[in-house]
Amino acid sequence: MIALYTALITGAIMAGLQAASAAPPGGEFPSKVPVPADNPMTPRKIHLGKQLYFDPRLSLSGDVSCDTCHNVAGNGSDGLPLSFGVLGRVDRPRHAPTVFNSAFNTVQFWDGRAKSLEDQAKGPLLNPIEMGMPSSGAIVKRLAGIPGYRREFARVFGGKTPITFEHVVQAIATYERTLVTPDSPYDRYLKGDKNALDKSAKQGMHEVSDLGCASCHAGAMFDNPGLPMGTGWFRKFPMIPTNPTCATYVREYHLADDPGRFDVTHKQSDEHVFKVPSLRNVAVLAPYFQNGSVGSLRTAVRVMAACQLGKTLTGLQTTNIVAFLNSLTGKFPVETMPHLPETPDSTSMMQVAKLQQNQRQLN
């Protein structure tokens, strides 16, 4: 079902070529995104998916879009500790991951509960605290009330019922697969431009390999060693909460409050277990961790060293690792904005008036 993902092996090849010095901790940015066989990418589907991604009418209140929390203009996240959904609601303490390069995640969500971008997109749409749509039928009905969408879905999907919930998430996932950030300084370095990393970043690169960071943050995306799509790569976090430095961080940043993957599998061994997140663009994606509790990259690096490796870093080590992490910031594409189809005689959106009346009474 998932196309073979050959580019993921590039990392291993590069590592082999450079065997004389320490192997770089991750591989080169993939030249292709993995695309499920049953949802091929086409320009028209990308166009529709972009409209849907930016359309707040996909939420109960009509003011929250995918882009609200996964802000394309803001490196693909909202830059906040947690996120605000419909009516200012805040869900359990999980920070919104970036949409950029999410096409490479082998599983989605912090707890890995979705095996594809298509499955992921269903979650927030129907979550009462996020986009709050009461049912997949309500989404279909709302879109069917917009003539521009009726035309677009018919063109992209055809058939007797062009607008279905499956088609909505297929289009959104297709747009998301275009949001990739290749050509970081690290990638240029791997391609042979030895000046793409300065001395500090190179030193940091060796630290990341030597300290053991790369045993989890592995592969081209620094998030798994090359597993097939749909296969999760998980780690307990915090791994060593008894380390005294880690214990301090755990208290200060509430790092052990979230049961993590236990919520999905209900296995004791999955308590505090999370998907290993990518290090790509990490320097421009503060705040950090599943609960977005740490604002500083330096602190995040120290927390990881203490809680996952049981190590206390020197100031210089931290500086060098941060320099290396900065070299993983890729080129963000220049995106054009979609033009959302109008709701003429917009009776479907007029239902929001009742919600707004309730909210006014809270002032």
Place this chain on the structure above:
Amino acid sequence: MIALYTALITGAIMAGLQAASAAPPGGEFPSKVPVPADNPMTPRKIHLGKQLYFDPRLSLSGDVSCDTCHNVAGNGSDGLPLSFGVLGRVDRPRHAPTVFNSAFNTVQFWDGRAKSLEDQAKGPLLNPIEMGMPSSGAIVKRLAGIPGYRREFARVFGGKTPITFEHVVQAIATYERTLVTPDSPYDRYLKGDKNALDKSAKQGMHEVSDLGCASCHAGAMFDNPGLPMGTGWFRKFPMIPTNPTCATYVREYHLADDPGRFDVTHKQSDEHVFKVPSLRNVAVLAPYFQNGSVGSLRTAVRVMAACQLGKTLTGLQTTNIVAFLNSLTGKFPVETMPHLPETPDSTSMMQVAKLQQNQRQLN
């Protein structure tokens, strides 16, 4: 202070040229926007203004930008009856007007309380229910915590204190002045393409002139007869609430609940008085009126006829007027998205965590 706005006289000239038939109700789309002498437009200022316009960090909760309510992808409004501000709050019942062509408004807001786009921008930023920033100083402080903005403001404004509240609104207003929609079918018609309007739209055009709509919806933007910037063109609405048809609409759509400009001047004669809104793009800007209570353009046209002119339209008249109003939809520009500068070590945005903790307890 305001540059002369010569293009506004085009309408009068065109009307003269076509004196043989009924004069078209408004003039051709202006070729230039009026620009205040103390805030000249430059490419760099537009670039900065666009970043600020789309940046949710200009709100208390970090999730509401100018674009949230004046959605550039959505014809410049949010398409909702009212708007949601920070924490899902809803302000008094005033519908968000479109940002497109707002550069041509001689005054801003439904009650005309701001004389320029610069002044307008200050309102929502500091309104506790809209973007909720506690003070202009808090805005400056938050932006000063973002290195990318420090650089941009220094480049655009220079001087010892590049980041000031005045500079913030000057940049935002400058970006807004780029958001114009020329080249509607009506404009092509005025330029001599007689097929740009079909028979129904032409008939509607004559109705708009003959019924008296154009006595208020006058000039190139159909919102004033060519007044200088800063001068309001206001009308009472509903004007004839005693008309039985109007009275029904007033009850159904709560049209007489808003004191309008009375809130600004405290003059009895300004009760229920509002700025005359432009008819440009009106067909793609549902819902209608100051309280966004009417979802259908047909209904809006009938309400206006009954409440402002004391007339009851036939079905055909309404159809023709709607066809004409559709011909006023211009070309929306294809916009590229800005790239928002990062908040590295984002302590300023970490303050939002407290707000989010409070919101979680409401679930």
